[in-house]
Amino acid sequence: MSVEVHSIVLALVGAALVGAALVGAALISGCKPETEPVERGTAAPLRTIARELPVDDMDKAKQALAQDAWRREHRFLDAVEPGHLFASTRVDQVEIDHQLWSSDELYQLGGQLFTHQFTRAEGFGGAEPLGLRRFHDGRRGGPDAFGCTSCHWRGGLAGAGDAADNAMFNGDGVHQSSTVARNPPALAGAGLRERLAQQMNTELALARDQALARAAAEGHAVRVPLQAKDVRFGYLTARADGTLDATEVAGVDSDLVIKPFGWKGTFGSIREAAEDALLVHHGMQTTTLVDEGDPGRVGSRGGADPDGDGIAQEIREGQLSALVLFVAMQELPTEEIPNLDPYLATLWARGRLDFETLGCASCHVPALVLDDAVYTLEHRDGGPDFAVDLSIDGAAPRLERGAQDDGFALRLYSDLKRHRMGAALAESRNELGANADEFITPPLWGIARSRPYLHDGRAPTLDDAILLHGGEAQASRDAFASLDDAGRGPLRVFLTSLVRATRLVTP
Numbered sequence: 001m002s003v004e005v006h007s008i009v010l011a012l013v014g015a016a017l018v019g020a021a022l023v024g025a026a027l028i029s030g031c032k033p034e035t036e037p038v039e040r041g042t043a044a045p046l047r048t049i050a051r052e053l054p055v056d057d058m059d060k061a062k063q064a065l066a067q068d069a070w071r072r073e074h075r076f077l078d079a080v081e082p083g084h085l086f087a088s089t090r091v092d093q094v095e096i097d098h099q100l101w102s103s104d105e106l107y108q109l110g111g112q113l114f115t116h117q118f119t120r121a122e123g124f125g126g127a128e129p130l131g132l133r134r135f136h137d138g139r140r141g142g143p144d145a146f147g148c149t150s151c152h153w154r155g156g157l158a159g160a161g162d163a164a165d166n167a168m169f170n171g172d173g174v175h176q177s178s179t180v181a182r183n184p185p186a187l188a189g190a191g192l193r194e195r196l197a198q199q200m201n202t203e204l205a206l207a208r209d210q211a212l213a214r215a216a217a218e219g220h221a222v223r224v225p226l227q228a229k230d231v232r233f234g235y236l237t238a239r240a241d242g243t244l245d246a247t248e249v250a251g252v253d254s255d256l257v258i259k260p261f262g263w264k265g266t267f268g269s270i271r272e273a274a275e276d277a278l279l280v281h282h283g284m285q286t287t288t289l290v291d292e293g294d295p296g297r298v299g300s301r302g303g304a305d306p307d308g309d310g311i312a313q314e315i316r317e318g319q320l321s322a323l324v325l326f327v328a329m330q331e332l333p334t335e336e337i338p339n340l341d342p343y344l345a346t347l348w349a350r351g352r353l354d355f356e357t358l359g360c361a362s363c364h365v366p367a368l369v370l371d372d373a374v375y376t377l378e379h380r381d382g383g384p385d386f387a388v389d390l391s392i393d394g395a396a397p398r399l400e401r402g403a404q405d406d407g408f409a410l411r412l413y414s415d416l417k418r419h420r421m422g423a424a425l426a427e428s429r430n431e432l433g434a435n436a437d438e439f440i441t442p443p444l445w446g447i448a449r450s451r452p453y454l455h456d457g458r459a460p461t462l463d464d465a466i467l468l469h470g471g472e473a474q475a476s477r478d479a480f481a482s483l484d485d486a487g488r489g490p491l492r493v494f495l496t497s498l499v500r501a502t503r504l505v506t507p
């Protein structure tokens with residue numbers, strides 16, 4: 001009991017301190033006092049997911065054992081009072097708006113939600129008594145799992161999933177053949193990936209606006225190449241009448257907005273993906289989705305409880321914010337060069353070159369420059385946005401600025417562009433503007449910790465994944481295929497160096 005009591009006491013002291021600091025800040029800045037002063041509700045982070053990475057192995061072991069002790073104790077506490085863990089995550093967005101929560105505390109609350117197993121009393125599923133559904137029923141989904149970690153676990157917290165964890169999306173609810181199977185991707189580095197896409201989107205929008213302005217000024221159509229951060233996206237033609245011809249745009253939707261998440265590049269942000277995941281995998285509905293009220297998504301019973309399970313406000317906006325920040329603040333994957341062994345080190349260096357000469361780097365672009373690492377969670381209701389500098393406040397290891405202060409080299413191994421990968425990899429149908437055989441280049445950072453590979457997890461090894469490339473990647477795939485087994489070794493060694501930092505975890 002002592003750890004628990006201790007952490008609650010600490011949380012209370014912390015709340016009092018933050019409260020006092022806020023009053024102080026308001027007095028100093030002379031802010032107009034709110035008519036309704038906002039105080040923290042009953043939410044309190046109970047769990048500690050370490051954001052720092054101890055250098056010393058002994059400290060790592062202590063951290064892992066402390067987390068294990070916490071889990072064991074929590075099982076007893078949960079037996080006494082089921083649901084107290086979920087209740088402790090019920091943060092209101094207005095508390096976040098008033099800066100009553102630090103990014104670290106929100107990370108803890110979000111982590112608590114990410115590792116939580118949702119129950120019916122909390123809103124899991126819909127009106128049906130158990131209602132688990134392996135094959136999703138349209139955009140309403142399953143539910144098919146009790147928590148995010150059911151699928152995002154391999155290679156560490158918020159990791160990838162095995163083939164058995166594949167989600168069977170968007171079917172008729174009964175037949176596997178009606179669904180599209182997707183393998184859970186790893187989420188490390190997700191916040192930085194979203195920020196990169198945002199910056200690229202700004203460049204693409206600027207190119208479009210400039211083309212439109214030129215076409216209007218010159219009185220004739222203007223055809224311009226589209227490029228963002230060294231990645232080319234075909235051509236856009238602006239006409240003098242202010243309309244656009246996007247037929248030559250390549251690898252991105254005609255709205256020129258890169259959506260960096262989902263295997264086909266269909267989710268614009270972590271929030272979009274997480275809100276969707278809560279709904280389709282767990283039947284946990286956010287207040288926003290309930291307000292939108294689309295019966296095909298939330299159920300047809302209307303009102304505040306459209307899925308008819310007797311629970312309203314299943315996920316508050318503030319809880320979603322915490323969950324999103326937890327995912328966004330996941331650490332940067334690392335590269336573990338085997339330089340203690342000269343033989344392996346030589347193969348690794350050779351493999352890194354092969355990655356270029358075989359043409360892999362043309363899509364899996366090793367590094368793109370990120371101007372800043374500030375992740376911003378936009379407010380959806382006119383309130384203040386919540387910003388976190390991931391080079392300071394994210395989980396370690398964090399992105400570090402280059403020596404010349406010329407931005408951050410983000411070693412993502414992706415161009416964030418969709419490519420046609422050939423008939424053999426094609427799904428049974430097109431989706432949201434992406435062709436059946438089109439996929440966004442998946443980042444290869446952390447790849448050694450996320451098998452199986454490809455969108456449906458069909459490739460058990462890296463060799464299999466490469467040999468299954470087709471379409472735009474055919475030449476690159478054939479070049480790899482023409483090597484004998486020894487010749488492929490160096491590339492395998494190089495890819496094996498793309499990992500996540502070592503963390504000790506207890507099962």
Ligand code: HEC
Nearest residue numbers: 145148151167182183184185261262263273274277278281
């Ligand atoms: C049943 C397995 C499953 C569960 C449970 C699950 N996910 Fe996922 N997740 C997936 C799959 C599969 C994808 C890829 C979706 C696609 O390609 O459209 C994904 C994608 C994502 C993405 C986008 C990442 C990317 O790189 O494309 C985020 C963010 C995410 N999930 C968060 C969550 C959160 C938060 C939860 C819990 C609320 C959760 N997921 C629960 C399977 C799962």
Ligand code: HEC
Nearest residue numbers: 358360363419425439440441442453454455465472473476
């Ligand atoms: C034309 C662009 C392109 C080229 C060239 C290319 N890839 Fe890919 N790669 C992709 C896309 C798109 C996918 C996702 C396909 C899918 O999931 O069905 C992918 C998937 C992968 C995966 C699996 C990733 C995962 O998370 O499951 C690996 C590993 C990989 N590629 C390595 C390579 C290597 C090594 C080369 C060079 C021999 C290469 N790729 C060349 C676009 C490319």
